[in-house]
Amino acid sequence: MRLYLLALNPTDSVTEGFLPAAARLGLTVTVLTDHPEAHRAAYAGLPAPPGVTACEVRDHREVVALVSRLGAPDAVFSNSDHLQIQTALTADYFGLPAKDWRAALRTKNKAELRRRLTATGHDTVRALELPPGQDVATLDPPYPCVVKPREGVASEDVALAAGPAELAAHVAAVRTRRPHDALVVEEFLAGDLHTLETLGDGTRRHVLGGFRTRLSPPPHFVEESLEFVAAHPRPVVDQVLAQLDALGVGLGACHTEFVVQPDGRARIIEVNYRAIGDQCDLMLARLLGIPYFEHVLAVHLGRPLPDDLGTRTGRYGHNRAVLADRAGTLTAAPAPQEHEADGVQLVYRPVRAVGEHHEHHRTNRDYLGVVWAVGPDQQAVDRAVSRFVDANRWEITP
Incomplete structure (x- = not known):
């Protein structure tokens, strides 16, 4: 085949x-x-x-x-x-x-995502499109607001603006890098960031759990670490799934980012209609003890998912990025490796090769490497990741 x-x-x-x-x-x-x-x-x-x-x-x-x-x-x-x-x-x-190409478009195009959720009555986020060349001063956004590429990914060129001057500065900076891209300016959705990982065959859908995400300080939104959550509260999951249904998400893997507000409202930040990345999908397969990648491919071959995936429970996971804090050439970094001790499996994968020169982006492009651990205890996996980071060095030479 x-x-x-x-x-x-x-x-x-x-x-x-x-x-x-x-x-x-x-x-x-x-x-x-x-x-x-x-x-x-x-x-x-x-x-x-x-x-x-x-x-x-x-x-x-x-x-x-x-x-x-x-x-x-x-x-x-x-x-x-x-x-x-x-x-x-x-x-x-x-x-x-x-996949329904319309659902793929709705999830990729962040302005269309907002319009769809508003039209179906699931959520209304004030969001304005800024086409290439349009003066940002013509907009009247709510403050604080977030500016992002309409079809961007991985926190690239996403920033928080407290007022008109900051918004104008962020837009000008983004346009120097991507002058032909439309932008979205939308209200800031406050709350802790979470993810929901799902897998469907077009008929049934499995919820695989999710992650609790720690972000860098504003105005940027760099994902610094993710902690596995086996099950979010049912009312929260139901809200997110209803919004995915409204978008038409069904076949294959989907990675959804959302915040939960104090009143229990789950509000989608963005939907990535594919598997979670940055080693989290590999960690998820190890955590759950299932042939995750085979399942994803199988549904694209037309094979139904089993009613019970046989996911393993009682496992914990921690994924942490090692980030560059300045521009320069990476001159020292650990090699890729994995090992196990006291029931905790730890994996490290470099993202940037020694000898590469990069600017400082303040996005996920600043990742030097990703380290993750899975095991039977959250504190144990947290300590394993911290020990690895503390025991190794990543050197950047200006």
Whole structure:
């Protein structure tokens, strides 16, 4: 059976999660990407590296044409935020299980997400679109407010503004980096940030738990650490699931970020219609003791999920990013590793290679590496992560 996997840059989710799972399922994988050399390098060490073919993956017409030439697919899949619409349209063209492209669009386009939730009566967040070139002074947003790219990801160019001067400064800074992108300016939703991880086959949906997220201080929103939550309160979960239903989310993995306000109201921040990243999906599979990546691929092959996934309980997890605090060249960092002690499994994966120079972005792009641990006790996994960070060094030379 042949799987076409659409991708932009290589990710741990694909390299360590989906590709090994595809091999275990006996699938022949062809990666379609606009960065073919980077993918070939990333997969060079895999026991059975996939085929990699250059493709303008942001254009579904090019994807359809290339897949038609290469041979009929049994599944078309992507774990990229930016490629869900193209993947859905391609899969549907070939008569394969596919996400509703409208749901993929609603979740990717943050302005459309707000409009949909308002129109269906589930939540009303005051949100204004700012097209390229429009003067921000023409808007009348509520303060404090958040400015973000309409179709952005991973906290990139997201900032909190207390008033008009801060908003104008943030917009000007974003436009120097992405002048052709539309922005969204919306009311700030206060509350602790949580996530809900779900997996569906189009008929049934499993809630896999979620995470409690610690963010950097404002005005930026960098995810610094995530602590696994086996079950959020049922009324909160029900509210989030109702909003996902309104958006049309059903098939495959979904990672939803939300806050819970003092009155118990769950309000969605954003919906990423794919598996959670930054090693959290790999940690989730280890925590739950299920073939998570195989399940995700299986639903795109048209296979139903079991009524009971057999998830393991009584396990805890902590995921922490090691962040650059300034621009410069990374000159020292630990190697990738994993080990187990006293029932706690710890994994470290670098994000930036020694020798690479980067600016200071104040986003997830500042990650130098990610360390996570799972075990039978929350304090034990917290201590394991802290010990690892304290025992190692990451040096940045200006």
